[in-house]
Amino acid sequence: MKKITNFILFFKVLVLICGPLVLTAESLSCTFGNYDHNYIKIQEFVNDDENSTTIPKKNKLYANSVQGMDIMNNSYVIINKNHYEGSFTFIFSQINEKFEPSQSNFCYNFTVRLNCTNRDIVDLYVKVPLIDTNNHEPFFEKPKYTYNLISSYAEDFKRQQFLNPVIATDYDVTNTAVKFSNEENEYFNIMYNGIVPNSLNKKHYALLTPKIPGKLVTRKIEVNITVTDVGFPPRSNVTKLVINPPSPPGPVFSSPFYVGHSYKNRTFVMFENPKLEEGCTFYETRIDVLTTGNKSRVFYAEIINDKILIKKFKTNLSYFFEKNYSIYQLKAFYIDRVTKLYSSGTATLIVEDHHDL
Incomplete structure (x- = not known):
């Protein structure tokens, strides 16, 4: 019973590796060589880096009671007949690895259809192993x-990987997996995550896994990721992964500019206060009044009850009406209360100077 079980297991493995065995116990009407069965395994190897390989190289094959033969279901194999000797060989062309499914042991499986002299048709199932470079x-x-x-x-990696998966491709037909590695960092590791469906075992997923689930990502991460195949000698390639931590959206003012009015009696009036479309309460918000990049010494901004108020420094005594108007830049900042990352947006403040009052 144990021997029968072992034979069945061996049979299943062979089918998985190099195609089905089709055996017959009946005597064949015609064949080639001295074979008395219709499954033929040729021991010589084909090297995939050769444009053309002839097999057998030395001992040629001879047909018995055959008047014609054809290769079925394999475009890489043709029959080379020597009509004077009555012999023939198989010629194998280089396979297209981009379109052939990868498997750990790649074999040429094909059928030789024999047209016997008695008009019978015999199919011989042939297997030839491949050495993959x-x-x-x-x-x-x-x-x-x-x-x-x-x-x-860091859990947000899952969503990012679903939308933008890290995928590596390897065309070698006997490489059925790759290895991923990454530069050392404090946030994540990388591992192999299987074959991309319907990719002929050519494309492979990488999986980023947080080292500490729930750890805050508070700074930009840039690391190199390496993919290495399992061939000999191993070959590899590199890509860069950039992870930008979450920042608030840029503040947007409701208008590109606002007008204020400054009078001789040092009063200052704005008929329309600046507003941010998202308001001032969801994120920590700051407004600066700038002159050519520096904070103004004349005007400043306050946020009171979600309202932006532009005010004038009362202690400023050096301000004179030398122009009819002045231009300032309003710069708003949204600051994330957890990560302290920020974004900014700008508008223009025009202050009209009234000399007659």
Whole structure:
């Protein structure tokens, strides 16, 4: 019973590796060589880096009671017949690795259909192993992957990887997996995450896993990721991963400019106060009044009850009406209360100087 079980297991493994065995116990009407069965395994190997390979190289094959033969279901194999000797060989062309499914042991499986002299048709199932040269380096689909997080937690990697997965491709037909590695960092590790469906085992997912689930990502992360194939000698390639921590949206003023009125009696009036479209309460908000990049010594901004008020320094005694108007820049900042990251937006403040009052 144990021997029968072992035979069945061996049979299943062989089918998985190099295609089905089709055996017959009946005597064949015609064949080639001295084979008395319709499954033929040729021991010589084909090297995938050769444009053309002839097999057998030395001992040619001879047909018995055959008047014609054709290769079925394999475009890489043709029959080379020597009509004077009555012999023939198989000629294998170089396979297209981009379109052939990868498998750990790649074999040429094909059928030789014999037209016997008695008009019978016999199918001989042939298997020839392939030696695969590691002549394709794996490569990433993008030279750089950028993840813009919308939350402060490393768990947001899951959403980013779903929308923008890190994928590497390897065309070598006997490389069925790759290895991923990354530069050391405090936030995440990288690991192999399987084959991309319907990719002929050519494309492979990488998976980013947080080192500490829930750890805040508070700064920009830039690391190199390496993919290495499993061929010999191993070949590799590199891409860059950029992770931008969440920042508030840029503040947007309701108008590109606002007008204020300054009078001789040192009063200052704005008929329309500046407003931010998102308001001033969701994020920590700051407004600066600037002159050519520096804070104004004449005007300043206060936020009171979600309202932006532009005010004039009362202690300023050196301000004179030398012009009819002055221009300032209003610069608003939204600051994330957790990460302290910020973004900014600007508007223009025009102050009219009234000399007659």
